[in-house]
Amino acid sequence: METLMIILSGVLVTVATYLILSRNAVRIILGTALLTHASHILLMTMGGFGGTNVPITGENGADYVDALPQALILTSIVISFGVTAFFLVLSYRTYKELGSDDMYILRGRRNE
Amino acid sequence: MLPVNLAIFIPFIAAICIPFMYRRMSRLHLGWFVIAIPAIVFISLLPYIKPVANGETFTYIMNWIPSFDIHLLTYVDGLSVLFGLLITGIGILVTLYSIYYLSKEESLPHFYIYLLLFMGSMLGVVFSDHLIGLYVFWELTSISSFLLIAFWYHRKGSRYGAKKSLLITITGGFAMLIGFIMLHTITDSYSIREIISDVGTYTDHALFIPTMILILLGAFSKSAQFPFHIWLPDAMEAPTPVSAYLHSATMVKAGIYLVARLTPIFASEILWFYLVSGIGLLTLLWGSFTAIRQTDLKALLAYSTVSQLGLIMSLIGVGSLAYYVTDSTAVTLFTQAGFAAVFHLVNHSTFKGALFMVIGIVDFQVGTRDIRRLGGLVSLMPISFTIALIGSFSMAGLPPFNGFLSKEMFFSAMLHVQEANIFTSEALPVLFPVIAWVASLFTFIYCLIIVFKTFFGKIHVDEERIASEPKIGMLVSPAILAMAIVGIFFFPSGLQQNILVPAASSIYPGIDLSHLATPISWWHGWNTEIFMTLGLIVCGTLLYLGLKYFMNVYKLFPTHWSFDTLYNSGLDRLEKSAATVTNTYMTGYLRDYFRYIFIFLIVVTLGVFFYTGAFSFTLENDSPIHAFEWILTTVMIIAAIMILFAKSRLSAILFNGLLGFSIAMFFVLFRAPDLALTQLVIETVTTALFLLCFYFLPAWVGKETDRKLNIPNLIISLGVGATVVLTALSVHNGKLVDSISSFFENADELAGGQNIVNSILADFRAFDTMLEVVVLFIAGIGVYTLVKLKGKKEVDK
């Protein structure tokens, strides 16, 4: 199970890297979103799949799933949402101002 | 008595107050406020003189970074009191002078803030006992000097000079920092006092000589010793008060201070003597020789400062022999050399300060300081002439001025070098007095040049205005210094007993200095020294008369083989090659930068893995896989790959949404209800957001570039993926520490919440959550401003 998850996140990272290396702004943003997913899976896997109960104390005995990665991921989800929104608006404004979303055209000029 | 560590901070605090003061007092010249600061510090230092002269010392400590044994440790002894009084005393005079020199149209707050910054950091340098504290203040003096040289930043020369001085002194400073840290490694202490008291226990250490050389590099670059002297003439672009203050009287003496302060530590090594006195003499000779050919009066004074600094440096070098010789009469002789160094340091500050101020006045009144265009000012500016005469003749070493006293001591110190019995060759000890005499000859000549070319001869009438004496206030400071020059000659004993001998005793802790208490007298009978001075006057006058012929000597030195050229071309080449290198990899194309980052990641991580053999992989610890997980994984992998090949943006975004929802499913499987909930909602909102922006962004149709498979990118991506997988597998199979999660399972008792995840977020790690909310808020503001803030063009549309 863990190995499978790790391989899954590896595939996601590969795709994300490829997307980030492309020229189109939307693809780059999608790449960052994918990278976030991959890291979430990885975090979850690193916590291990040991416990049997949801991490809510109460009646059900004490064998809980590791709660720490969950808290980390929850924080990460919200921040990545903020970042994705910012990226989207950034590329949208860039397109409106400069008329392109192609990184090659948008590149800085020499000695600038 | 005011603790010295507080006194150091007075100028800094005043510098902070200046911007607020300036608004209030627009009528009065800001200098009148600033002049109070050195005066306060000066007065607060006065009570220290008596106890220090009686051999007491004072230490004060303020914690700074206690965990690294770094404190603001201040120490008051003879040497630091001498420097403290010099800094504040000259500071008062210079500020007074600057009030008349700088008109109110100049940006006075800047000037005085820099000046106070310098004053505070210079006080910090001389009172710090802690090496790191000393270094910090040392660099602060470099920075304030940089700011002051560039005060008239619209001039090209000012910027050039400022940059040059900064580059050279900071480079030296770095060397010095390394030296200090090595000194700490050797001696296990940062306190100079402690290191001196442990002397002898570490001289055999392998790092001892490198440490010495590195620290000397710092001191030499600061004190403009050969070949680092090139920055000082260019620093003369600064306003004259600054030149008088920083670049002759105080800052350039910081290197001398350091060498004097560290002499007890290093003097047992003979190399110290050779380096300090050798470089000192070379600087003395070269500086005085070059000064003669200068036509700009300030440049002339700059080279003369260089040579005088060399003189003091060589005296300290000879003085360090006192630690090397064992014979008690020889010790007496060489401690006198150290005493002479301290004495000449004070004298130099007086006469060079006065000279700079007079030259400033000439420049201010006549409008030029080129000696080819000056002349005959004696009848127009008699007071300035008198001061210039006193200053120059003191520098030339003529009676009845204080320069004569220290010059005689200098000659006798150089004559006695041979008594150290350290030389294998006969010629070497003879070289010392010879070089000293020749350099003094050059000094004599350029002193004559200052006086006679400026004030005598034909009056140049090409100036529009007729030169006259300046306002009386401008003359006060140089006049006070001129009086000090004469006063020290006639009544040296007060200065000697209270300040100079205590200062010398900090160079020679533990050596009996009672012989230094004999009053300085100007007449010792017809000895060698007095004949050397007489010879100086005769030869000097003859050479001055034949100056036209003497100038031909300079033609022997090709101009393009100077250290200046070396510096300029070196800097130029450095900049050009840096630009070439930078331009090859800074393409401005985002993809390239990403490639560097990813390749670096792959190489470093995988490199470490293979190098350390850390990779491990087993399937033993894995939990079993259920059918549902297989399905989800397959769906996700397919969705991810489909994003790559999506023909339109819409499908790519939808595949991304599919991925997000699958992850939410995974969270359900992993028994993480909070995550599943959040992921579901956020994926919805994100997809909506993507679709919103989707409206405005251009379609992918016709983009041939990205659909094609890019092989290098593919390789990099696979590499990154493989790195992640390998790292994760190794980490998973090699858990080094136990999970800390069991602590959080007591959430109910500790935080009063049954939901552990929520308790972690809102209680245990609430700080993270707080920052996260702030980040989210900043992102929100960012989006809002990006959308709402528009260029002028767009609003007009």
Added chain:
Amino acid sequence: MRINDVILQSVTKVVVFIIFTLAIYLFVSGHNNPGGGFVSGLILASAFCLLFLAYDTETIRKGIPIDFKVIAASGAFIVVACGLGSVLFGEAFLYQTFTTYTLPLFGETEFATVTIFETGVALAVVGVVVTIILSISEDV
């Protein structure tokens, strides 16, 4: 542009209240059951999104005259102030505490400073998300 989708609008009127209730439920139960400030904030925000979709933004802004930027700012402020508040009581920054009371109607009820903190989080999330969506959609 006025959108006139009667079915969507009618459904929205009902559903939005259900969503709001869910959000409030998740918020209140967050400390002991799945839920909490983030989720409830997000769900509230998505309810607003639904309103914007069903009607147009102008109508909604007239009906709910709230500046969401202010909401976001006050949320962030509450979160930070919550941390500073514990400093005023002589505790560590962001120290949380809780106590239980017996109330007439609810029985034994727990009161925790976490609730204030979570309120801040929820407000910040609602404010930011709605601000983002609104500012993009208004910029046509």
